Amino acid sequence: MTAVESDKMTTNTSTLPHSRPALPRIVTDAMPVVVMAVGGLAAFWLFPNDLGLLTRILAAALFVMSLDMVLGYCGIATLGHAAMFGTGAYAAGIVAVNWVSDPLALLAVGGVAGGLIALATGALILHARGLTLLMLTIAVAQIVQEVANKARDWTGGSDGLSGIDPAPVLGLFRFDLYGRTSYLFALAVLIVGFLVARRIVRSPCGLACRGVREEPLRIAALGGSPRRYLVSMYAVAGVFAGIAGALTAITSGIVGLDSVGFSWSAEAMIMLVLGGTGRLYGAVIGTVAFMAIHHILASTDPFHWMLFIGLFLMGIVLFLPGGIASLSARVLPLVKGGR
């Protein structure tokens, strides 16, 4: 069935928003990567004193991207995605404190842990839809948080897990005090993660997931199992979220209970929708916008920040349903028309 199905899906992709027929595909494909690399390096030179914040933003972008794989491509509304992020972060943190300290191995540990928890919980809860599913994802994340809180000996409970001291990357680049290595390491992981994620969502399985989002009945009629597709994509996204968690643990050196918290899941969703779903690079745009504004506004008064983000969200929903990333698609025709 995959041949027939992916064929059908491929023909459909031409109508999807991310493809712009005006430019050759190789250019549109390379553009996000180039922009990310150039922008990332430019930020490295421009804000040498804010590298800690910038590193957090990069790790969060990877996390939001993994949420996009679930929400944007599969249509699974989840408010418990932090469960995977936190599991990855704690797994990497615990392994780093007790056994190995090679950063790449820690990323792998985080990815495996995130993927496993996503696979286990996804298989359990993805039969549900709508509000029921939303509640189940919240409940799973809350239980993971409660377990992390109770297992004090391993996770440090509410004090957080500290003492993560990663070895140099590839044995060459030591993590320095100014966070330069952390930042560049995170940037590299994000770009590689973006390329791999894009390959995955364009694979037959990724296209089938999009099919499930649009019309689960039809996928079932074609002989596919909607639930199996959703669970596998949920697990893959869990791997990415786990890697993002491990990346945060490695670069910041601590893991707290808030990395599994409800508000972290909700914030990720807000970032994703600000940037625009179903594009992957929208996740990066949304994360950068959200966290940068948060950094500026919340330093004065958290309630100013809430007022601003609340109004901003309502504005996006009412006037720009596709998110910031859809701006170009909306503005370009206007520019062309004016010429």
Add this chain to the structure above:
Amino acid sequence: METVFGIAVDGVAYGMILFIISVGLSVTLGLMRVVNLAHGAFAMAAGYVASYAAQTMGLPYGLALVAAVLLTVVATLPLEKLLYRRIYGSANELRQVLLTIGLTFVIVAGINYLFGPTLKRIPLPEMLTGTLDLGPKSIPTHRAFVIGMGAATILALWWLLERTSFGIRLRAAVDDPAMAAALGIRTERLYMATFALGTGLAAMGGVLGAELLPLEPYYAIRYIVLFLAVVAVGGAGSIFGSAAAALTLGVVDTAGKYLIPNFGEFFFYAALILILFRWPHGFFQGRAA
């Protein structure tokens, strides 16, 4: 035995508050298919208004309650017209979640600006502060009052939905909005009235439950998961489902906190997962949300 009795009284009172607030959410979700995350914010706003009316203006408790409910309903009706009407229907789930989260943030910021970040109380009248003797046992009057109000709400809603022409039209619109509109039912007005009903219930629950769910600016975010859980377990649009769900979850949560206080909310969420496994559409087969 004392503990069991205490858990039962507190659990049922807590459940009744959850019911009063959540049933409004359930009705709007059942009819308009809108996941209104700002519902908790409406309850919180009403609590603050009542607190202001009672503490600063010195109104009696009953009057403060009525004033808070009326003011909240009047203040939120324009929101229905301006915001909610654009996102009705189940196709817009994500937009609903985001718009109402945004609205919640704005309300939280506004409440903090107007009333400050400290905990607010609504002083109870003397009538409600003592204890009530029931044969060998006695229970706090406030708990008894809350339980009574909850029971009265269940009965009043049942009467409203089953015995009045408003209820008939509302049920018709829930079952098939297009057909109801074709038959001459003015669904827009019906939506507005239902929204007002839902908000009014949230407001009432927010004021009555101020002792159990303390009023502070993060109330709106902290408890909305609780209210959504009740709706998911009860089944959207079902009154008795909401009541059963609210009482079950209220008693489970209270029992967990009394018996094994170290485990926080663990039991609540574990119960939630188990129940949603057995009844994925809620106790009373609510309409798909």
